[in-house]
Amino acid sequence: xxxxxxxxxxxxxxxxxxxxxxxxxxxxxxxxxxxxxxxxxxxxxxxxxxxxxxxxxxxxxxxxxxxxxxxxxxxxxxxxxxxxxxxxxxxxxxxxxxxxxxxxxxxxxxxxxxxxxxxxxxxxxxxxxxxxxxxxxxxxxxxxxxxxxxxxxxxxxxxxxxxxxxxxxxxxxxxxxxxxxxxxxxxxxxxxxxxxxxxxxxxxxxxxxxxxxxxxxxxxxxxxxxxxxxxxxxxxxxxxxxxxxxxxxxxxxxxxxxxxxxxxxxxxxxxxxxxxxxxxxxxxxxxxxxxxxxxxxxxxxxxxxxxxxxxxxxxxxxxxxxxxxxxxxxxxxxxxxxxxxxxxxxxxxxxxxxxxxxxxxxxxxxxxxxxxxxxxxxxxxxxxxxxxxxxxxxxx
Amino acid sequence: xxxxxxxxxxxxxxxxxxxxxxxxxxxxxxxxxxxxxxxxxxxxxxxxxxxxxxxxxxxxxxxxxxxxxxxxxxxxxxxxxxxxxxxxxxxxxxxxxxxxxxxxxxxxxxxxxxxxxxxxxxxxxxxxxxxxxxxxxxxxxxxxxxxxxxxxxxxxxxxxxxxxxxxxxxxxxxxxxxxxxxxxxxxxxxxxxxxxxxxxxxxxxxxxxxxxxxxxxxxxxxxxxxxxxxxxxxxxxxxxxxxxxxxxxxxxxxxxxxxxxxxxxxxxxxxxxxxxxxxxxxxxxxxxxxxxxxxxxxxxxxxxxxxxxxxxxxxxxxxxxxxxxxxxxxxxxxxxxxxxxxxxxxxxxxxxxxxxxxxxxxxxxxxxxxxxxxxxxxxxxxxxxxxxxxxxxxxxxxxxxxxxxxxxxxxxxxxxxxxxxxxxxxxxxxxxxxxxxxxxxxxxxxxxxxxxxxxxxxxxxxx
Numbered sequence: 116x117x118x119x120x121x122x123x124x125x126x127x128x129x130x131x132x133x134x135x136x137x138x139x140x141x142x143x144x145x146x147x148x149x150x151x152x153x154x155x156x157x158x159x160x161x162x163x164x165x166x167x168x169x170x171x172x173x174x175x176x177x178x179x180x181x182x183x184x185x186x187x188x189x190x191x192x193x194x195x196x197x198x199x200x201x202x203x204x205x206x207x208x209x210x211x212x213x214x215x216x217x218x219x220x221x222x223x224x225x226x227x228x229x230x231x232x233x234x235x236x237x238x239x240x241x242x243x244x245x246x247x248x249x250x251x252x253x254x255x256x257x258x259x260x261x262x263x264x265x266x267x268x269x270x271x272x273x274x275x276x277x278x279x280x281x282x283x284x285x286x287x288x289x290x291x292x293x294x295x296x297x298x299x300x301x302x303x304x305x306x307x308x309x310x311x312x313x314x315x316x317x318x319x320x321x322x323x324x325x326x327x328x329x330x331x332x333x334x335x336x337x338x339x340x341x342x343x344x345x346x347x348x349x350x351x352x353x354x355x356x357x358x359x360x361x362x363x364x365x366x367x368x369x370x371x372x373x374x375x376x377x378x379x380x381x382x383x384x385x386x387x388x389x390x391x392x393x394x395x396x397x398x399x400x401x402x403x404x405x406x407x408x409x410x411x412x413x414x415x416x417x418x419x420x421x422x423x424x425x426x427x428x429x430x431x432x433x434x435x436x437x438x439x440x441x442x443x444x445x446x447x448x449x450x451x452x453x454x455x456x457x458x459x460x461x462x463x464x465x466x467x468x469x470x471x472x473x474x475x476x477x478x479x480x481x482x483x484x485x486x487x488x489x490x491x492x493x494x495x496x497x498x499x500x501x502x503x504x505x506x507x508x509x510x511x
Numbered sequence: 512x513x514x515x516x517x518x519x520x521x522x523x524x525x526x527x528x529x530x531x532x533x534x535x536x537x538x539x540x541x542x543x544x545x546x547x548x549x550x551x552x553x554x555x556x557x558x559x560x561x562x563x564x565x566x567x568x569x570x571x572x573x574x575x576x577x578x579x580x581x582x583x584x585x586x587x588x589x590x591x592x593x594x595x596x597x598x599x600x601x602x603x604x605x606x607x608x609x610x611x612x613x614x615x616x617x618x619x620x621x622x623x624x625x626x627x628x629x630x631x632x633x634x635x636x637x638x639x640x641x642x643x644x645x646x647x648x649x650x651x652x653x654x655x656x657x658x659x660x661x662x663x664x665x666x667x668x669x670x671x672x673x674x675x676x677x678x679x680x681x682x683x684x685x686x687x688x689x690x691x692x693x694x695x696x697x698x699x700x701x702x703x704x705x706x707x708x709x710x711x712x713x714x715x716x717x718x719x720x721x722x723x724x725x726x727x728x729x730x731x732x733x734x735x736x737x738x739x740x741x742x743x744x745x746x747x748x749x750x751x752x753x754x755x756x757x758x759x760x761x762x763x764x765x766x767x768x769x770x771x772x773x774x775x776x777x778x779x780x781x782x783x784x785x786x787x788x789x790x791x792x793x794x795x796x797x798x799x800x801x802x803x804x805x806x807x808x809x810x811x812x813x814x815x816x817x818x819x820x821x822x823x824x825x826x827x828x829x830x831x832x833x834x835x836x837x838x839x840x841x842x843x844x845x846x847x848x849x850x851x852x853x854x855x856x857x858x859x860x861x862x863x864x865x866x867x868x869x870x871x872x873x874x875x876x877x878x879x880x881x882x883x884x885x886x887x888x889x890x891x892x893x894x895x896x897x898x899x900x901x902x903x904x905x906x907x908x909x910x911x912x913x914x915x916x917x918x919x920x921x922x923x924x925x926x927x928x929x930x931x932x933x934x935x936x937x938x939x940x941x942x943x944x945x946x947x948x949x950x951x952x953x954x955x956x957x958x959x960x961x962x963x964x965x966x967x968x969x970x971x972x973x974x
Contacts, residue, residue, distance in 0.1 A: 119905050135905040139526035139851045142565040142585075142608075142633035143841050151610035151632060162539050162586040163513055164521035173521040176905070182531075183520055192517045207841035 119179055125227075126319055126359075127220025134175040134217050137210035144168040144202035144214065147432040154201035154428070156435050156453045165192040168202035168214045175221050185228040193225045194232025197453070198315055198440035200403035204431045215404070216358075222317025231318055233445045239318040242325070246307035247277040248444075254280060255305035263291055268337040271301035272365075274329075274352070276345035277308050278474040286474050289501035290344045290370055297383050297507050299373075301342070304332035311347040311400075314355050316441035326361040333365055344370040344497050346400035346473035347439070353405065369401060370497050371411040371472050378417050387504035388420030394466035395423065395496075396457060396480065397433035398473035411472050411496055418503065424464040426457075434460060436471070438479035454483035458491060468492050470499060512538045522563065522573070522581045527852040528910045528917075529571025529935045534561065537581040540588055543663070543671060543713040550711060551669040553580065557964045562707040564606055564635030568642065569853050570933035572706050576970035582711065585635065591615050592714065593686040599623060599719040600660050602689055605637040605712055609839035612636050616719070624722040626652060627838035629756070629884060631846075634839070637715040642933050643704055643857075645886060645895055647754045647786065647838050648720060650747055653889030654857075655717075656703045661689045663714035664702055667962050674698045675716065689716035701961060704932065707968035709961040723788035725795045728836050729802065730824050732779040733757075734815030736871055739781045739885075740863030742816055743894070746785065746805055747860075747887035751798035755887050757783035758835075759871070761880040765844030765901075767829035772880055781867070781883070784821070784835055844882070850904035852913060853897055854920050854938075856929035860887050860894030866927055870898050870920055877916040896929055939972045 121131050145167050147154040157166045164170035174192055177183035196218060203214045210217065222232075230236065241250035256275065259265070273294060279287040294301050306329055310322040333341060343349050352367045377383045395415060401407045408430040415423045428434045437443070437453025458480065461469045469480055469491045481493040513519070514536050524531035535558075540546050553560050559579025566573045575581060589606030594616075603612070609625075610632030616623050626646035628639055638644075643656030652658060661675025663684075676691040677684035692699050701709050731746075733739050739757050747755050760779050764772030774780065785802065789795040806818055825832040834840040845851060858866070867883060874881035879900060886895040898920050902913045921931070921938055925945065931938050943951065958974055961967070965974060 135849060136903055137847075137849055139846060139849060140521070140565075141526075141567060141631040141841070141846055143631050143846075145633055146608075146610060148632075148841070149610075151608075151614040163518040163537060163583070165515075165518045170521040174517055177517075177520045182523075183516055186516070188515045189517045192515075207843065208846040209843075 121179055122224070125220065125223055127216065127223050130213055130216040130220040131175055131179065131224070133210050133213055134172045137208060138169055138172045140169040140173065141208070142167070142169060143208075144206045146205060147201070147428065148205045148207060150428070150432050152428055152432060154205055154432065154434070156199065156437055157196040160449060161191065161195060166195065168206065168218070171196070171218055171221060175217070178224065187229055189225065189229065190232055193221055194235065194316070194441060194445055195449070196440055197399070197435050197437055197442045199399040199435035201435065204403050219314060219317060223319055224317075226317040231316055232441055235316045235318070235441045235445050238312045238316055238441070238444060239321070242308045242313060243321065247281055248308055248312045249277060249281045251281040253307075256303040259291065260303050263295055265302045267302065269300045269302040270338060271299055271340045271342055272304055272333050272336050272338040273301050274306055274309070274341050274343040274348055275303065276343055276348040276474065278347070278478060279345055283474040283477055283495075286344060286477060286495045286498055289495065289498045292501050293370075293497055294342070296505055297377060302336050302338070304336050306332060309348040309351045310355065311351040312441065314351065315439060323359050323361060326356055326359060330361060330363045333363070338365055340366045340368060342368045342370060342373055344472070344474065344495065346398035347475055350400040350404045369407065369472065371407070371414055374414050374500065375410045378414065382508050384506045384508070385418050385500070385503045386506050389418045389499060389503065390420040391468050392422040392424055392464070392466045393468040393470050393499070394426050394461050394464045396426070396436060396461070396469055396471040396476055397430055398471055398476045399433070399435050399439055401472055402433060403431055414496060415470070418499065424466050426460045426464055428460065436476040436479045438475045443475070443479060450479055451483045451486055454479045455487050455489070458483055458487070458489045461491065462489070466491070468494055470494050470496055472496050512536060522566070522575070525566050525568070525571055525574055526850055527569055527571050527935065528850065528914050529574050532574055532576050533578065534575040534581045535578050537583055539583045539586045542588070543665060546582070546665050546711055546713060547669045547671065549580070549582070550665050550667065553966050554667055554964055557966060559966050559969050560711065561968050562605070562711055564638045565608070565633050567630060567634045568638065568933045569851060569855065571935040572933055572968070572971065576936070579966070588713070594620055594623070594719070595687055595690070596620055596623065598687075598690045599721070600689060600716050601719055602686060602714055602716045603637055604714060605635065607636045608633050609636055613839060622722055623719045625717070625719055626655065626658070628655075629842065630839065631841050632839040636717065637712060640715060640717055641703055641712060642706065649754050649886050649888045649895075650750075650752045650890060652720070653892065658718040659699060659703065660692055660716035660718060662699060662702055662712050664710040664712050666710045667967070671713070672698075674702070677716065701957065706933075706971040708958060708971050708974060709967060723790060725790070725792050726786065726788045727795050727799055728821040729785045729787065729799070730819050730821045731783040731785060731806070732817050732819060733781045733783070734779060736780045736868045737864050738814045738816055739783065739867055740860065742809060742814065743783060743863065743885070743887045744860050744891050745809065746802065747891035749801055749805055750890050751787060751801045753786045753788055755783060755785055757781050757885050759881040759883045762844050762882050762884065763828070763832060765847065765880070765882070766834060766842055767831050768843065770847050786836065845899070845901070848901045848903045850902040850910065850913070851899065852902070852917055853899040854917060854924055854929075854931055855897045855933055856895070856924055856931040858894045858896040858924070858927070858929040860891055862927045862929075863894055863896065866896055866924065869923055873916065873919050873923065874898070877912070879916060896924060934972070936970055936973055943973060
C-alpha cells in the first residue's frame with residue numbers, strides 16, 4: 116500500500132486521515148456496546164456494510180485511493196445516516212469519538228464531487244436566501260421582543276433556533292414564558308441559522324460567516340450567557356463553533372441545564388402536579404454528542420406527580436428519532452419510520468407522554484405519532500414546565 | 512442484493528494484508544430456500560459463492576479472490592432459533608454474534624453460558640465454531656469445532672442435509688434432537704474447518720455449559736519467557752482452570768493505551784490469565800489451593816513466576832485490563848490501527864518453550880512490539896500459538912514490512928509443527944509443501960466431490 120494523499124483544502128482532512136490510520140472493521144460499531152441492541156438506524160435499514168460506520172470508513176478509503184469512482188450511486192451510503200453517533204458510543208477503538216466527524220468529512224468531500232444528498236441542497240440555498248433552512252421569511256424576532264417586553268441588552272440571549280422559531284412555535288413560546296416567569300434577564304437577537312443542518316450535510320462553505328454573524332449579534336446584546344432549547348443549536352454552538360475556529364466569550368446553556376440549576380439553587384419550585392406517565396427520549400445532539408443524559412431526567416423527577424419511565428434503549432443506547440444528519444429532508448419517509456420504532460419502544464413503557472429536549476426530535480416524533488396513530492402526546496420538557504405553576508423565590 | 516460499487520467495496524478486503532478483490536454482487540439472504548436457489552444458479556453458471564458474517568476471521572477468508580457473490584449472513588439470517596436448557600445446546604442461524612448470543616443467554620437462561628473467544632462481540636458464533644476458533648473455556652472443552660452438535664447445510668446440487676443427531680425425519684428436525692454429532696458417520700468433518708469450500712451452513716447447533724456462580728481470576732506473571740510453556744502445561748493438566756491463556760506483557764500495555772510499548776528490564780515478560788469457577792465458593796477455594804500448591808512447587812524448582820489476583824492487578828495497572836476477562840469484549844490491543852494480521856495456529860504444547868523466545872526475538876528483530884497470545888487446550892491435549900501484528904495498512908511500505916515479519920514467523924512455526932487455521936492462501940501454500948501426499952490427494956478428491964465446479968469460496972487452501 117502507498118501513502119494516501121488527501122485534498123488539503125478539505126476542512127475535515129484530519130478526520131479523513133484518521134479513516135486510514137484507524138478501524139479494522141471489527142463491527143463493534145453496529146450494536147450498542149455491552150447491551151448488544153441494534154443501535155444504527157442507517158445500517159439496520161440498508162443492511163449492507165457500506166451503511167455502517169466501518170463501511171463508510173472503507174468508502175472514504177476507496178474514494179481517496181481511487182478504487183471507487185465518484186458517482187451518484189454513492190449518495191445513499193454517504194447521506195442516508197442521521198449522524199446520531201450511536202456508532203461513536205459503540206466503537207471502543209481510538210477513532211470512536213470522531214466517527215461523526217469522519218462521516219461529516221466524507222460528506223464534505225462528496226458535496227465537492229457529486230453534490231449534496233437528496234433535497235439537501237435546499238438547506239443551503241434557503242439559508243443563504245432567508246437565513247433559515249425552512250425557507251421561511253426571516254424573523255428578526257423584534258415582534259417577539261415587543262410582545263414579551265424584552266430589552267435590547269441583557270445578561271442572557273435566548274437563541275431560539277430555526278426549528279423552534281418556524282416549526283415548533285409552541286416550544287419557543289413555552290421557553291419564552293418560562294424565562295419570563297422565572298425572572299431571567301434575557302433578550303432575543305436577529306439570529307440566523309446556527310449552521311447545524313449545513314455542517315451535518317457536508318455543506319460547509321458558508322458556515323463560518325453564519326457563525327460569525329450570530330456571535331456578533333450576541334455580543335451586540337451584551338450577553339454573557341446564551342440559552343437554547345434546541346439540542347442541535349446547543350451542540351453546534353459549543354462543538355462546531357470551536358471546530359470551525361469561531362471564538363466567543365459567552366457561556367452556552369441548554370434550557371434543561373438552566374432549569375436544573377434554578378431548581379438546585381432553590382430559586383424556583385414547581386408547585387403544581389403533573390400526574391402523567393412520561394418517557395424521555397434522549398436527543399442525540401444532547402446525549403451522545405454532548406454527554407448530557409442525567410440533567411433532563413433530574414428536572415423531570417422534580418416535577419410533582421410525574422411518573423418518569425425509561426425506554427429499553429435509553430441514555431447512550433437511545434434509538435435516534437431519525438430527524439438529524441439531513442435525513443428528515445433527504446429521506447422523509449424513512450425518518451418517520453425511525454421515529455415509529457422509537458414510539459413502539461415507548462409503548463412498552465406504558466407512558467402516555469413522550470418527551471424530549473429538542474425541537475427536531477419533537478417534530479419527527481410528532482410526525483410518526485400522527486402518521487401511525489400511535490396515540491401519544493409528544494411534548495418538550497419546557498412545554499411540560501410551561502404547564503406547571505412555578506414559585507419563584509424573590510432575591511433578598 | 513446489490514451490485515453498486517460502493518456496496519461491494521467494503522467486502523473486497525479485510526484487516527489483513529491479503530490482496531483485495533471485488534465481489535460482483537452481495538446478497539443478504541433471509542432463508543435457506545433463497546440460498547438453495549442461489550446455489551443451484553451459481554453451480555449452473557459457475558459463479559463463486561463466498562459466505563460472510565462479519566469478516567473478522569483475520570485470514571482473508573471472505574475476500575472474494577475470484578469475484579462472485581458474497582452471501583452476507585450477518586444481517587438477516589442471525590436468529591437464535593432454539594435453546595434446549597436440559598441438554599444444553601442452542602440452534603443458531605449463521606449470523607448470530609457473540610454479543611447477541613451472550614445477551615440472549617444472560618437474559619433468558621442465566622444458568623447457561625457459551626464460551627467466548629479473544630474477539631470482538633460482533634464476531635460470528637457459527638463462523639468461529641466452523642473454523643475451530645478459541646474460547647474462554649478452552650481448558651475444559653478444547654476447540655469450538657468440538658462443540659458443534661449438528662449442522663444444516665446446502666450442498667452443491669441444492670440438497671439440504673442435516674448432519675448430527677438431527678438427521679432423523681424428512682422435513683424440519685425436531686428442535687430437541689440436535690443433541691449430538693455421534694454415533695453416525697461424522698459428516699461434520701466435511702464442513703468443519705473447510706472455510707466454506709464444501710457448502711453453505713444454514714443452521715448450527717452448539718453446546719452450552721452451566722454458568723458457575725462463583726468465579727476467581729488469577730494472573731501468573733513470568734520473569735522469563737521459557738518458563739511460560741512449562742507452566743501452562745503443568746497448570747493446564749491440573750484440571751482446575753476454565754482456561755489458560757498467556758500474552759506478552761507488551762499486549763497488556765497496549766490494552767492500557769500504550770500503542771507501541773517496550774518491555775523494560777525487571778518487568779515481567781509474559782502474563783497468563785487463569786480463570787477459575789465453581790458451584791460453591793469452597794470449590795473455587797479448593798481449586799485455587801491446588802493451583803497455588805502447584806505454583807509453589809514450580810517456584811521451589813526455581814521457576815520465576817508469581818500469582819496475583821487480577822482485581823488487584825487491574826487496580827494497580829488500569830481497569831481496562833479487565834477486558835481480558837469480560838469476554839466477548841473489545842480489547843484495545845487488537846483495535847489500535849487499521850490493519851491486523853497473525854499466524855494463528857494449533858501447536859503441540861511442548862514446543863511453546865522453544866517457540867516463545869524464538870518468535871519474541873523475531874518481533875524485536877523487525878522492531879515490532881511482541882504480541883504473542885497462546886493457550887493450552889483441553890487439559891493440555893494441545894496448544895494454541897498465535898503471534899499477532901497490528902499495523903497501519905496505509906503507511907507506505909508498512910504492509911510489506913509486516914508481511915515479511917509474518918512470513919518469518921510462519922516459517923519458524925510451521926517448521927516446529929504448528930498448523931495455522933483461518934489461513935490465507937500464501938500460508939496454506941507453505942503448509943502444502945509439508946503435508947503428506949495421501950492427505951493432499953484425499954483432500955482434493957473430497958473437494959472435487961463436494962464442489963466439482965469450484966464455486967464454494969474458491970481460492971481457499973489453494974483450490
